[in-house]
Amino acid sequence: MSIEALFKPKSVAVVGASGKPGKIGYAIMKNLIEYGYEGKIYAVNVKGGEIEISGRKFQVYKSILDVPDEVDMAVIVVPAKFVPQVIEECGKKGVKVLPIISSGFGELGEEGKKVEQQLVETAHKYGMRILGPNIFGIVYTPAKLNATFGPTDVMPGKLALVSQSGALGIALMGWTILEKVGLSAVVSIGNKSDLDDADMLEYFEDDENTGAILIYMEGVKDGRKFMEVAKRVSMKKPIIIIKAGRSERGAKAAASHTGSLAGADSIYTAAFKQSGVLRALTIGEAFDWARTLSNLPEPEGDNVVILTNGGGIGVMATDAAEEEGLKLYDNLEELKVFANHMPPFGSYKNPVDLTGMAGAEAYEGAVRDALAHPEMHAIAVLYCQTAVLDPRDLAEIVIREYEASGRKKPIVVAIVGGIEAKEAIDILNERGIPAYPEPERAIKSLSALYRWYNWKMKHRKE
Amino acid sequence: MSIEALFKPKSVAVVGASGKPGKIGYAIMKNLIEYGYEGKIYAVNVKGGEIEISGRKFQVYKSILDVPDEVDMAVIVVPAKFVPQVIEECGKKGVKVLPIISSGFGELGEEGKKVEQQLVETAHKYGMRILGPNIFGIVYTPAKLNATFGPTDVMPGKLALVSQSGALGIALMGWTILEKVGLSAVVSIGNKSDLDDADMLEYFEDDENTGAILIYMEGVKDGRKFMEVAKRVSMKKPIIIIKAGRSERGAKAAASHTGSLAGADSIYTAAFKQSGVLRALTIGEAFDWARTLSNLPEPEGDNVVILTNGGGIGVMATDAAEEEGLKLYDNLEELKVFANHMPPFGSYKNPVDLTGMAGAEAYEGAVRDALAHPEMHAIAVLYCQTAVLDPRDLAEIVIREYEASGRKKPIVVAIVGGIEAKEAIDILNERGIPAYPEPERAIKSLSALYRWYNWKMKHRKE
Numbered sequence: 018m019s020i021e022a023l024f025k026p027k028s029v030a031v032v033g034a035s036g037k038p039g040k041i042g043y044a045i046m047k048n049l050i051e052y053g054y055e056g057k058i059y060a061v062n063v064k065g066g067e068i069e070i071s072g073r074k075f076q077v078y079k080s081i082l083d084v085p086d087e088v089d090m091a092v093i094v095v096p097a098k099f100v101p102q103v104i105e106e107c108g109k110k111g112v113k114v115l116p117i118i119s120s121g122f123g124e125l126g127e128e129g130k131k132v133e134q135q136l137v138e139t140a141h142k143y144g145m146r147i148l149g150p151n152i153f154g155i156v157y158t159p160a161k162l163n164a165t166f167g168p169t170d171v172m173p174g175k176l177a178l179v180s181q182s183g184a185l186g187i188a189l190m191g192w193t194i195l196e197k198v199g200l201s202a203v204v205s206i207g208n209k210s211d212l213d214d215a216d217m218l219e220y221f222e223d224d225e226n227t228g229a230i231l232i233y234m235e236g237v238k239d240g241r242k243f244m245e246v247a248k249r250v251s252m253k254k255p256i257i258i259i260k261a262g263r264s265e266r267g268a269k270a271a272a273s274h275t276g277s278l279a280g281a282d283s284i285y286t287a288a289f290k291q292s293g294v295l296r297a298l299t300i301g302e303a304f305d306w307a308r309t310l311s312n313l314p315e316p317e318g319d320n321v322v323i324l325t326n327g328g329g330i331g332v333m334a335t336d337a338a339e340e341e342g343l344k345l346y347d348n349l350e351e352l353k354v355f356a357n358h359m360p361p362f363g364s365y366k367n368p369v370d371l372t373g374m375a376g377a378e379a380y381e382g383a384v385r386d387a388l389a390h391p392e393m394h395a396i397a398v399l400y401c402q403t404a405v406l407d408p409r410d411l412a413e414i415v416i417r418e419y420e421a422s423g424r425k426k427p428i429v430v431a432i433v434g435g436i437e438a439k440e441a442i443d444i445l446n447e448r449g450i451p452a453y454p455e456p457e458r459a460i461k462s463l464s465a466l467y468r469w470y471n472w473k474m475k476h477r478k479e
Numbered sequence: 480m481s482i483e484a485l486f487k488p489k490s491v492a493v494v495g496a497s498g499k500p501g502k503i504g505y506a507i508m509k510n511l512i513e514y515g516y517e518g519k520i521y522a523v524n525v526k527g528g529e530i531e532i533s534g535r536k537f538q539v540y541k542s543i544l545d546v547p548d549e550v551d552m553a554v555i556v557v558p559a560k561f562v563p564q565v566i567e568e569c570g571k572k573g574v575k576v577l578p579i580i581s582s583g584f585g586e587l588g589e590e591g592k593k594v595e596q597q598l599v600e601t602a603h604k605y606g607m608r609i610l611g612p613n614i615f616g617i618v619y620t621p622a623k624l625n626a627t628f629g630p631t632d633v634m635p636g637k638l639a640l641v642s643q644s645g646a647l648g649i650a651l652m653g654w655t656i657l658e659k660v661g662l663s664a665v666v667s668i669g670n671k672s673d674l675d676d677a678d679m680l681e682y683f684e685d686d687e688n689t690g691a692i693l694i695y696m697e698g699v700k701d702g703r704k705f706m707e708v709a710k711r712v713s714m715k716k717p718i719i720i721i722k723a724g725r726s727e728r729g730a731k732a733a734a735s736h737t738g739s740l741a742g743a744d745s746i747y748t749a750a751f752k753q754s755g756v757l758r759a760l761t762i763g764e765a766f767d768w769a770r771t772l773s774n775l776p777e778p779e780g781d782n783v784v785i786l787t788n789g790g791g792i793g794v795m796a797t798d799a800a801e802e803e804g805l806k807l808y809d810n811l812e813e814l815k816v817f818a819n820h821m822p823p824f825g826s827y828k829n830p831v832d833l834t835g836m837a838g839a840e841a842y843e844g845a846v847r848d849a850l851a852h853p854e855m856h857a858i859a860v861l862y863c864q865t866a867v868l869d870p871r872d873l874a875e876i877v878i879r880e881y882e883a884s885g886r887k888k889p890i891v892v893a894i895v896g897g898i899e900a901k902e903a904i905d906i907l908n909e910r911g912i913p914a915y916p917e918p919e920r921a922i923k924s925l926s927a928l929y930r931w932y933n934w935k936m937k938h939r940k941e
Contacts, residue, residue, distance in 0.1 A: 182791040184835045188863045191897020261794040264801035270830055271794045299919045329644040332723040332733045339726035373646045401650045435653020457761045
């Protein structure tokens, strides 16, 4: 039972579709249309009739069985009590995957869990898979599929985001839009009655549109399965997990929230470490790392070079690099190449200080030389906003040089400054070059890439 | 020799004023005018004539001695070689303070340091004080004074920012505008030939417009003096310091950057701790703390209450609180008051989960009750963006309730979400209520307030 149709359905039906703004069955139709899904969209609702959404008219089929063509995915929005019958009909129709938005199942207690189990049995009988229930939907940007009631305008990119929490998941979708984090997919897995985190990892393992996977997790049901899959997938792609409930009191609060016992946190820590999973402690840290891990190639060695125009931020980045165990390239003979791009009072020692006078030419030359040098394996470009060089111009220089070099090395950028600095950071992130407003965040993200890479290399030898 | 005139000059002369955009002597005139300085502004330049800036015409005096009125502050922008003579003239004129923007002194080596010393001797002979040289200027928002060549539109507020690094200082001014950090002052102290960090601390100690002080420091000259002053000032107002060069390699890079030996980092750590100084490791952390420390009153006890609409972010905040050693209020009898503002499946245990259904009324009631309760000493309001409540409306609710309560307790806010969430965060910060895009950042900032407060309480007893 492949779950390909969850990401690349040829047609989607919304069961419980509505023409009334404010309804979930309206929001999902609207997102499907406005995000540009190119397959067929069908509206299903026992009320029948006709509805208009985003300027498009839809005939409303009273049952999915009335839809004249094949349906790959049925997004189910009807109240819980009608779900069993709808699933039966979906089975008869030959639907492949069922994202069940509706809530009112396992999250309410034992009785709800039993109903959930029956839904799964029915679905499997017909060869269907269930996502959820109790979810906000699914996004897959390469297929222009946004079957959620979250924000419409997700930025395409290479990060797959999986969330167990619905409310937080939607909020994080918004965050990625604001912060220009490019996504391949957003999956709300909710109650995990059938498909779970491990299934998503297995799909993204071979998905060429996904470079890294970020999971917000409250607990796993089958720890052994998850670890096995995570370990295998980590050999190909980095996995970042936010797992709340680290502290004793936090774990208690989590237990009363999800109903599932979170388990001793140290067990998660050990399991993640063994599986190559990077555990992020905060949302910000997770997305910081994800930017770098989803967009950049693996390094070919340990030598990191820091280019900067500010002594202060150079020192701060060096502190962070040393604390993170990154190796700053030390070969003064070779570093001398940067002397061509700085005034006499600059320093080509690593961190390479191009000085506050560094303009477009200095950065262009230095970035190009660093990208071309075979022994410089990863680069951190730092810039403190000055009157000499508009940060947006710096962004264009870095993009041009990086593209010209064939994107073969990891590169991270940090720009400290005001509104223009923020715009420059957005420009870089939109082009898949990880950029941050603080030097330490750039360095720590590069370090996360090295941590994953080193785990992989060590594990490969075993 | 009071330095009052550095912050509240009755009149300012720019020596080296220029009518040409791109020149520093133009930028400073422009900022003085456009930021709304209400005292008299005089342009001085050996070239004489007349210049027009921001629609205002200025007669250019060939020497400060020609200015017909008294001059409190002379901002000096002329090349280094002319500075000695200018200072002599300023002395004769009866100027009180001299921010010397010009570079080309101590930062070039021993000879420059000697010249600097002579400048200071001349100034002191006339009862004048020098800020700099090698600085970008000074801002004091209550006097609408922006005598810098940095950004114009600094947001007024209660944080005093002092930077040893010029480039980073200007970049940080931009950052505060972008991130809505309200400032009372920005002081570039550069080479510290006369006035230094300790002098600034002493001024801000009694400045009613300043609630907290943030210093970016590369090294101190007189460690004993600094510590004594910092310890005394910390009893009244919190001091946050970013001191780069923590790591061995970072310290080396700092030494080659500033020329001054940074000294063993552990000495700084110990000295800061003893003086009640909060050491921030990154720019982001420093400003996060500064928001809370500059705007909020001291707590009257240890009991923290977390209000949230999302189980997930509630758990994350609880983890952070426990790790930071904050005490979550535990009295279930009293916490029951929140049951009035949640559906039956909510939880009034701390973290108080108002549930994803929480709208305006729920938050209004819960925030009001928490502010009113005598045993709830500090409050963290968390919100995960949902369709039920626009985050901007939440911001207005928190502002209204906090103002109505008389701003007597510390309160921090975290809102996770997209563009509306960011707008809500900005609205809160503009009104002096610290708000963050992540629960942990709110909690850690509240914890910084408690660290300072606890140091002060302990020290007071000694």
